[in-house]
Amino acid sequence: MSSRADILARVKTNKPKLLNIPNIALDVFEDGRDLLKEFTVKVETAGGQVFETQSKDLVVGEVQKLFPEAKVNFSTLENTEDFNTINLEAIKTPHDLEDLDVLIVESNVGVAENGAIWLNDALLPMRILPFITKHLVVILKKDDLVTFMHQAYQKLNGEDTGFGVFLSGPSKTADIEQSLVIGAHGALSLSVFLV
Amino acid sequence: MSHSKAATIFNKDEKKVNWHDKALWFVRHKRDKSVHSVEGWENLRNLGQGIKAHMLSNLDNYLIQFEEKALKNGVQVHWAKDGDEHNKIVHSILKEHNAKKVVKSKSMLTEECHLNPFLEADGIEVIDTDLGERIVQLAKEPPSHIVLPAIHKTKEEVDELFQEHLGTKPCGGDPQYLTGEARKHLREKFVNADAAITGVNFAIADTGGFVVCTNEGNADMGAHLAPVHIACMGIEKIIPKQEHLGVFLRLLGRSATGQHITTYSSHFRKPREGAKMHIVIVDNGRTEQLSRPDFRASLQCIRCGACMNTCPIYRRSGGHSYDATIPGPIGSILSPGKDLKKHSSLPFASTLCGSCSDVCPVKIDIHAQLYKWRQIITKEMKQPFVKKVSMEMMGKMFAKPSQFEKVGMVARWSLRNLPKSVINSKPNVWGRERDLPKGPKESFDEWYKNRKKNE
Ligand code: SF4
Secondary structure, three states: OOHHHHHHHHHHHHOOOOOOOOOOOOHHHOOOOOHHHHHHHHHHHOOOEEEEOOOHHHHHHHHHHHOOOOOOEEEOOOOOOOOOOOOHHHOOOHHHHOOOOEEEEEOOOEEOOOOEEEEEOOOOOOOOHHHHOOEEEEEEOHHHEEOOHHHHHHHHOOOOOOEEEEEOOOOEEOOOOOOOEEOOOOOOEEEEEEO | OOHHHHHHHHOOOHHHHHHHHHHHHHHHHHHHHHHHOOOOHHHHHHHHHHHHHHHHHOHHHHHHHHHHHHHHOOOEEEEEOOHHHHHHHHHHHHHHOOOOEEEEOOOHHHHHOOHHHHHHOOOOEEEEOOHHHHHHHHOOOOOOOOOOOOOOOOHHHHHHHHHHHHOOOOOOOOHHHHHHHHHHHHHHHHHHOOEEEEOOOEEEOOOOOEEEEEOOOHHHHHHHHOOEEEEEEEHHHEEOOHHHHHHHHHHHHHHHHOOOOOOEEEEEOOOOOOOEEEEEEEOOOHHHHHOOOOOHHHHHOOOOOHHHHHOHHHHHHOHHHHOOOOOHHHHHHHHHHHOOOOOOOHHHOOOOOOHHHHHOOOOOOHHHHHHHHHHHHHHHOOOOHHHHHHHHHHHHHHHOHHHHHHHHHHHHHHHHHOOHHHHOOOOOHHHOOOOOOOOOOOOHHHHHHHHHHHO
């Protein structure tokens, strides 16, 4: 018998009788917190920063002020050819992105309860981008904020994406004597611009 | 070696034990703080428990559904009965792609199957990329905790290890500097890797996708750079629907470290263009555990580590004292199911205080299962002579109140009058590291009767 058949047969014999699947009722979680405030607090708790801005078009200028030293930049926004120092078409392997200083991308879901931001294949020209960049900047519409993960998944339902990530704060580790160090393997900083 | 013997070794360094104890208790506190900020936390735990229990009761169908969807997504699916088959499958995938350099992100399953030595024997370089795992890999030790693999190491020890293996400067154990050096060292490994291996936190039956959670971003750095991604999962990682992630991602980070969610919760569904993705589904004793009504709930575990952080025994004995891939309370109910003889001392490494069951996000009755294993072990295994005889004597004594009274009188007198050297003599393990109290003049029974008389 193949291992597949063997495992499935054993599960079938050994499993208990069918139990009901619980229904997720959302009203028990309502805490009446302010979406925007909660999201901001949670991004900051996770080590990121939140900025409010009038328009998407202002973000590049503000980012240049935030990271004056940055040399290698890329943004997925339209009309930012002046900002972009790399041409993704010319990049042959993801490894060529190793020196990326600043990346600006857009997100379509933000979660207030934990400051998580959704990025997926449709929003990322290459999957490695938000991880390999030194500084990550994400633009999010206030209207795209939801309270809990439950609502976030309601929004994502039916989205057929090959890859997506909920990202909360910059990369971090506390593996040396439990002291928190920001910037393990992924981005060293996260800035969220709310429009 | 029994758990208590191994714990004695860990306890030789008192300062370190105290640090270990406090550090984990601090993590438990962080968990409490973030959990208490969530309205409806107990409802969330009930949902987590209910979804997992349902999943186990329909697991074969969900596995079939998961495989079907994954195949449609362009992912190759493999099945392994045991650790050995798992290792062979991973090895053959690597061979097929001519992969010599592999980066691995945290996966307790590959630890359980002893994948690294298997691959290394064929000249394949396997680098653990989670910082904690890299530290223990350099030290040639297994992880001592499932979420904090190097929690038993001091920063000075890490400093020395890095000097020796990565050529760092002595820094008095500066975590910032050491982490920065590790980042550089591992960046080079990521960029040059031929394949990436990751674990799986959740596998979703209705999409064929899987989720990997890390704080460092190491799973993503590996998987999105290497041409091949192999994800290894136990059969119990399945959840029915993507929306169930809403429940589990709310539970996991908070229970593990007090974070409201891990930094990266990466949802993999299809390989990126030009790359390959494989999933290896592993049994290795899980279907057997599923057959045991008293213990099958242990398969609901989402590996958050909360039961370890809260356990008074774990905190003071260290993960290595369990001599098992998964240490701590949950490990102590999983391991005897795999090898009762080898792990027979583990269910006794507990005070049965129940704190583990209280914090468990999927409500596994851990302490009750520990108690059940104890009963099985006492019945099936030969007990040490002294323990057996003393238990029999105790049984007889408790059965006869008059005898119990007499023995009590002698004991109380002894505690008051015998010298400490006799009271704390070798056979009395309770006298080790502590002084016994002074024996009271009267027993509770006598005190109660006298009180009644004087009323
Ligand atoms: S048994 Fe529960 S508390 Fe322990 S690691 Fe598993 S899920 Fe976490």
